Amino acid sequence: MATTPNGFNLDSGGKRIVVDPVTRIEGHLRVEVNVDDKNVIRNAVSTGTMWRGLEVILKGRDPRDAWAFTERICGVCTGVHALTSVRCVEDALGIKIPENANTIRNMMHLTLYVQDHLVHFYHLHALDWVDVVSALKADPKATSELAQKSSSWAKSSPGYFRDLQGRLKRFVESGQLGPFKNGYWGHAAYKLPPEANLMAVAHYLEALDFQKDIVKIQTILGGKNPHPNWLVGGVPCPINVDAVGAVGALNMERLNFISSVVDQSLEFVEQVYIADLMAIAPFYKDWLYGGGLSSKNLMAYGDFPEHANDAGSLMLPRGVILGGKLDAVQDVDLRDPAQIQEFVNHSWYKYADESKGLHPWDGVTEPNFTLGPKTRGTKTRIEAVDEDMKYSFVKAPRWRGNAVEVGPLARMVIAYAKGDPGVKELIDKTLKALDVPITALFSTLGRTAARGLECLWAAQKLRYMTDKLIASIKAGDTSTANTERWDPKSWPSSARGVGFCEAPRGALGHWITIENTKIANYQCVVPTTWNGSPRDPAGNIGAFEAALLDTPLADPDKPLEILRTIHSFDPCLACATHVIGPDGTERSRVTVR
Amino acid sequence: MDDTLSDVLRRQGVSRRSILKFCTLTAASLGLSPLMASKIAYALDNKPRVPVIWLHGLECTCCSESFIRSAHPLVKDVVLSMISLDYDDTIMAAAGHQAEAILAETREKYKGKYILACEGNPPLNEDGMYCIVGGRPYIDQLREMAADATAILAWGSCASWGCVQAAKPNPTRAVPIHEVIHDKPIIKVPGCPPIAEVMTGVVTYIQTFERLPDLDRQGRPKMFYSQRIHDKCYRRPHFDAGQFVEAWDDENARKGYCLYKMGCKGPTTYNACSTIRWNDGVSFPIQSGHGCIGCSEPGFWDNGSFYDRLTRIDAFGIEKNADQIGGTAAGLVTAAVAGHAALSAVIRARQRVGEATPTTEEKR
Numbered sequence: 026m027a028t029t030p031n032g033f034n035l036d037s038g039g040k041r042i043v044v045d046p047v048t049r050i051e052g053h054l055r056v057e058v059n060v061d062d063k064n065v066i067r068n069a070v071s072t073g074t075m076w077r078g079l080e081v082i083l084k085g086r087d088p089r090d091a092w093a094f095t096e097r098i099c100g101v102c103t104g105v106h107a108l109t110s111v112r113c114v115e116d117a118l119g120i121k122i123p124e125n126a127n128t129i130r131n132m133m134h135l136t137l138y139v140q141d142h143l144v145h146f147y148h149l150h151a152l153d154w155v156d157v158v159s160a161l162k163a164d165p166k167a168t169s170e171l172a173q174k175s176s177s178w179a180k181s182s183p184g185y186f187r188d189l190q191g192r193l194k195r196f197v198e199s200g201q202l203g204p205f206k207n208g209y210w211g212h213a214a215y216k217l218p219p220e221a222n223l224m225a226v227a228h229y230l231e232a233l234d235f236q237k238d239i240v241k242i243q244t245i246l247g248g249k250n251p252h253p254n255w256l257v258g259g260v261p262c263p264i265n266v267d268a269v270g271a272v273g274a275l276n277m278e279r280l281n282f283i284s285s286v287v288d289q290s291l292e293f294v295e296q297v298y299i300a301d302l303m304a305i306a307p308f309y310k311d312w313l314y315g316g317g318l319s320s321k322n323l324m325a326y327g328d329f330p331e332h333a334n335d336a337g338s339l340m341l342p343r344g345v346i347l348g349g350k351l352d353a354v355q356d357v358d359l360r361d362p363a364q365i366q367e368f369v370n371h372s373w374y375k376y377a378d379e380s381k382g383l384h385p386w387d388g389v390t391e392p393n394f395t396l397g398p399k400t401r402g403t404k405t406r407i408e409a410v411d412e413d414m415k416y417s418f419v420k421a422p423r424w425r426g427n428a429v430e431v432g433p434l435a436r437m438v439i440a441y442a443k444g445d446p447g448v449k450e451l452i453d454k455t456l457k458a459l460d461v462p463i464t465a466l467f468s469t470l471g472r473t474a475a476r477g478l479e480c481l482w483a484a485q486k487l488r489y490m491t492d493k494l495i496a497s498i499k500a501g502d503t504s505t506a507n508t509e510r511w512d513p514k515s516w517p518s519s520a521r522g523v524g525f526c527e528a529p530r531g532a533l534g535h536w537i538t539i540e541n542t543k544i545a546n547y548q549c550v551v552p553t554t555w556n557g558s559p560r561d562p563a564g565n566i567g568a569f570e571a572a573l574l575d576t577p578l579a580d581p582d583k584p585l586e587i588l589r590t591i592h593s594f595d596p597c598l599a600c601a602t603h604v605i606g607p608d609g610t611e612r613s614r615v616t617v618r
Numbered sequence: 619m620d621d622t623l624s625d626v627l628r629r630q631g632v633s634r635r636s637i638l639k640f641c642t643l644t645a646a647s648l649g650l651s652p653l654m655a656s657k658i659a660y661a662l663d664n665k666p667r668v669p670v671i672w673l674h675g676l677e678c679t680c681c682s683e684s685f686i687r688s689a690h691p692l693v694k695d696v697v698l699s700m701i702s703l704d705y706d707d708t709i710m711a712a713a714g715h716q717a718e719a720i721l722a723e724t725r726e727k728y729k730g731k732y733i734l735a736c737e738g739n740p741p742l743n744e745d746g747m748y749c750i751v752g753g754r755p756y757i758d759q760l761r762e763m764a765a766d767a768t769a770i771l772a773w774g775s776c777a778s779w780g781c782v783q784a785a786k787p788n789p790t791r792a793v794p795i796h797e798v799i800h801d802k803p804i805i806k807v808p809g810c811p812p813i814a815e816v817m818t819g820v821v822t823y824i825q826t827f828e829r830l831p832d833l834d835r836q837g838r839p840k841m842f843y844s845q846r847i848h849d850k851c852y853r854r855p856h857f858d859a860g861q862f863v864e865a866w867d868d869e870n871a872r873k874g875y876c877l878y879k880m881g882c883k884g885p886t887t888y889n890a891c892s893t894i895r896w897n898d899g900v901s902f903p904i905q906s907g908h909g910c911i912g913c914s915e916p917g918f919w920d921n922g923s924f925y926d927r928l929t930r931i932d933a934f935g936i937e938k939n940a941d942q943i944g945g946t947a948a949g950l951v952t953a954a955v956a957g958h959a960a961l962s963a964v965i966r967a968r969q970r971v972g973e974a975t976p977t978t979e980e981k982r
Contacts, residue, residue, distance in 0.1 A: 100680020208711030270873030
């Protein structure tokens with residue numbers, strides 16, 4: 026047994042369990058764990074199993090196009106890379122955006138928060154807590170009573186649940202179980218009574234219907250979803266509420282459309298998502314595993330500037346908490362070469378000196394797919410990886426050498442620790458209602474609850490930002506783009522910049538270097554790179570691995586508990602593993618074989 | 619017992635009349651005659667669900683996300699009542715070996731009877747290990763599942779053409795499905811992502827008519843991909859009138875003029891965005907003020923900046939015409955129309971050549 030510098034005990038004896046593919050995530054992930062004779066996890070290894078090399082592809086391109094390329098890093102958290110990219114290019118070129126552009130970007134980003142968190146909870150995560158087959162045994166009348174006790178949502182009659190249950194029953198009896206086939210139904214770790222299961226399954230389907238409506242805000246402002254359009258210098262959608270041609274621009278009808286979707290979103294999040302969370306959580310209150318790094322190290326870059334071009338007005342604050350010190354939130358500087366660094370000695374890349382980390386502006390990435398001597402299987406049929414050597418396409422980013430957890434829990438705790446009144450009220454109210462201490466947040470369930478609370482926060486801010494846009498137009502400001510530096514002839518011969526954002530999954534940064542109006546280097550460090558990172562040269566483990574440790578498995582052949590904890594991070598592997606660095610000669614080496 | 623959509627809807631209290639209305643709307647959205655509505659209704663009444671295996675290679679999952687945005691039919695009805703989505707790692711409950719077991723079972727039980735839906739594409743470099751599933755290269759999984767499939771749906775521009783990871787210099791050597799699977803019908807549904815209702819429309823078509831849709835020579839369903847965005851763009855009268863946006867957020871942008879000068883690729887992009895539009899018909903890129911970036915076209919990442927005017931027509935004087943006309947007078951409308959006619963002819967000619975263009979593999 027060994028203790029890591031960040032305080033976790035690892036024992037790679039016992040039985041090795043492999044989960045590959047980990048499903049209900051974005052992209053490709055593999056998890057291996059060692060369990061002791063009591064089936065408690067004593068060693069955890071997370072492996073990102075895809076690599077696309079987008080930053081190589083960006084070299085030599087027009088910086089104004091970079092948002093479209095980087096947006097395609099991920100279609101689940103669609104738009105977060107585009108937003109980060111336009112901010113990054115604007116930072117490099119010193120472009121200030123109009124107030125309305127900032128408001129509209131916030132609206133698009135908040136829309137994603139609401140949709141993405143909702144889809145994560147119901148469609149990627151709920152089946153870790155909800156037993157679909159058990160729902161068949163529920164009494165529709167009792168389900169209706171439960172639903173009416175937990176929420177004022179209108180769809181709660183016994184007939185509604187009876188019809189739904191009937192549809193579910195016939196679906197199961199058809200023998201074609203579709204996406205529910207081979208689930209861990211009946212597993213001992215499922216704790217909900219049949220009625221709660223039926224209610225959750227009903228809302229799984231309702232949320233599937235509703236999520237497609239939330240994104241219409243992005244469609245109006247960005248033309249489509251997934252992958253709406255963005256613009257360096259502002260936003261592409263013009264405002265025209267008065268004059269010739271108003272039909273087709275952002276006009277009164279479009280504003281009313283947005284406003285109506287915002288109200289529906291608030292209602293759905295309050296009356297369905299939050300109500301379900303509060304109804305389900307009490308049954309799992311004593312399953313407080315999965316905290317991992319969260320009670321120690323958390324980080325957020327912050328996001329949602331209330332005012333354009335003002336990083337001091339972030340509505341979600343920036344900060345790092347180390348060693349669980351909530352009263353000593355430190356600042357983050359994305360430009361400081363000593364703060365954010367990436368390591369690769371356990372990643373399938375090559376550095377000249379792998380004992381050291383590199384700041385993204387100086388980053389180097391050369392793919393190097395090699396397997397350690399303890400690997401079981403062959404190069405193209407891996408049975409178990411060797412975590413003592415390289416074992417993942419995810420790099421290991423560290424803040425001043427520390428592994429940190431990012432995401433909704435980090436953001437909510439940092440905002441709480443910094444005394445944000447809105448977040449504080451949300452969290453305190455929830456903890457009180459569930460009768461749990463604040464330490465309960467540092468768990469798988471806490472991560473899941475924080476995402477729900479943040480979804481409500483986002484829906485409220487979406488209302489606020491929509492009203493802000495309307496007030497601005499009323500005051501006579503209809504500007505949406507600054508084109509002073511649109512023409513590359515107006516740019517300096519070389520420039521570099523940083524863009525940041527809080528993606529739904531956590532802190533996201535882009536670093537760009539521009540030479541002679543073209544991209545010379547582009548580097549992204551993304552949320553799942555932080556959370557899903559492999560080990561570093563000092564032996565620190567990342568957030569996924571830490572969170573899995575010490576969790577007992579009821580049935581190692583059906584590792585529901587592993588899925589539950591990994592899903593609580595909402596992994597996005599296409600984001601995490603696209604990364605490659607700046608050295609042109611290395612690039613050309615890997616292009617064609 | 620086999621549950622059909624019609625059964626389900628009726629048991630849920632949806633009237634027969636409403637079901638028939640749904641069928642009529644489906645027929646209309648596919649551009650089919652009203653007579654076809656009764657065929658759809660018959661299909662919904664009588665058929666068990668077709669097994670669909672949905673694999674993911676190198677991709678960003680935007681196709682799955684688009685699919686779940688479908689408004690007609692709703693995706694819950696597609697999944698519960700039209701198809702049997704037995705494997706899709708993005709939404710399936712099972713994981714690990716329980717998930718992999720479904721693939722083996724499907725190959726055996728539904729040999730030659732299931733549809734393989736491919737999102738993303740396989741990388742060939744590093745023995746395929748830039749995309750690993752279950753410890754093995756994704757391309758192995760793809761080849762195995764393709765071997766016993768009826769047909770392949772190549773979702774999105776990744777599976778159809780290669781898309782962003784195949785943009786130059788294509789570091790992983792990612793290739794579209796048709797370059798590695800040669801013995802199965804492949805229906806390309808390009809776009810980054812494709813429109814939700816186009817995706818569910820293609821699936822519904824196969825389920826309903828028990829045949830594959832008519833494809834153009836590049837393998838795309840004619841019903842959705844036979845016309846350019848520009849052909850049906852509601853801003854087309856401004857193009858014809860020579861009224862163009864000259865700068866972002868200028869007066870002309872606010873009036874909804876043509877985005878050609880801002881780099882719009884609508885004139886060379888085959889897709890249904892300007893007709894079906896996006897997210898239940900709410901808008902599409904041009905309507906929201908940004909030009910089309912051509913995301914359903916092969917190699918669209920490598921055709922210059924998204925803000926460059928269509929350069930391939932420069933030689934024919936189109937840009938010159940547009941420049942002269944831009945922001946001015948009705949007197950030049952005739953020139954614009956003439957210019958436009960030339961543009962269309964050029965593109966048609968180019969398209970005929972394009973239909974015989976080499977594969978991206980050959981280009982490399």
